[in-house]
Amino acid sequence: MAKGKDVRVIVILECTCCCARNGVNKESPGISRYITQKNRHNTPSRLELRKFCRYCHRHTIHGEIKK
Numbered sequence: 001m002a003k004g005k006d007v008r009v010i011v012i013l014e015c016t017c018c019c020a021r022n023g024v025n026k027e028s029p030g031i032s033r034y035i036t037q038k039n040r041h042n043t044p045s046r047l048e049l050r051k052f053c054r055y056c057h058r059h060t061i062h063g064e065i066k067k
Helices: 016-026
Strands: 008-015 032-040 048-053 059-065
Touching: 008 016, 008 048, 016 059, 032 048, 032 059
Parallel strands: none
Antiparallel strands: 008 032, 008 059, 048 059
């Protein structure tokens, strides 16, 4: 009945601007992360969404990272 792999998986989205800034400046307050779900059949590639980053104070691209 049930398949081995679930179709919907939980993914973590991380701000790409904060990641680049953290390598240079260690005084950064943090990295913006969101938790969401994606359908593995419809989006097999990595997910990228424009979300609000509270550390950059603007909308930036958040990309999927490994758990």
